């Protein structure tokens with residue numbers, strides 16, 4: 618009977634944590650085609666009814682599919698249409714499950730960050746891809762630890778196409794840019810918020826100065842001047858900006874190795890980010906949720922340095938290498954696809970994670986607001 622740790626009603630007093638005594642009562646059954654007979658319960662405090670489905674990743678689902686299969690295919694370079702064809706389900710169903718999995722990944726990642734006990738240098742570099750068309754390149758700054766390749770957070774910026782264009786392309790670009798308004802200063806904003814969150818996660822101490830490793834883009838220095846941690850340094854709170862020449866060989870000895878590594882992995886593993894891909898993101902918000910799944914998979918499921926780091930026969934994950942207890946990292950890895958649904962009200966999300974969760978990233982040229990179901994906002 619006491620299967621549930623809290624009441625799912627976000628306005629209930631027992632939403633954060635339920636009392637130790639019998640706080641719910643059985644309240645009949647209902648039948649579903651997908652899951653059969655299901656017991657319903659009622660909270661004694663707010664009288665809201667719910668069932669085990671309310672806490673499931675398959676909440677409101679009419680056709681259950683194996684979520685680990687969907688994730689496995691997504692992170693192995695299958696396009697959304699290929700996944701839907703191979704599983705014999707609709708594209709819409711796959712998009713729905715990927716949205717759920719993306720939110721689950723963000724929620725679990727926020728819990729893991731709260732339990733992290735490590736300190737490392739931070740690499741930040743903008744991963745370049747495109748949304749909608751090549752006229753709307755995107756830059757995704759990813760904060761990743763320098764020695765354990767653990768992704769902390771990422772943001773998104775849309776910019777105008779640069780470089781050489783034919784006369785026809787220039788004309789097409791000017792038409793497209795007249796039809797939509799792109800955010801001004803998006804690159805600086807996305808870099809700023811990524812650094813600010815990394816600083817929040819591991820503020821500098823006497824023994825651990827905050828070391829930020831980037832390439833030599835001049836805009837980065839201008840942004841860092843806006844951060845008080847960089848501008849007003851004290852002897853006990855040092856912040857270092859280490860700029861790396863972009864022509865250095867991209868080996869493990871390059872201080873920006875982690876950024877180069879994750880860029881290469883995303884480019885290789887996600888169909889939306891292959892070179893000259895036809896499977897590019899048509900919707901920025903949905904693309905960011907899918908990237909969240911990939912990065913959580915990278916942090917909590919993929920082995921860290923599989924060939925040289927083995928412990929007891931089992932390779933560690935990037936999360937464990939970054940200072941997250943091994944048992945917790947393994948539990949999170951499993952909960953990505955099999956665990957209880959994470960509620961937004963139970964997470965401490967960064968500004969970027971919240972934007973991804975609520976699907977508020979803007980797609981160039983799209984005016985309407987993204988749909989998110991009520992339960993996803995609870």
Ligand SMILES: [Zn+2]
Pocket residue numbers: 624625626629630631632660661662663664665
């Ligand atoms: Zn309640």
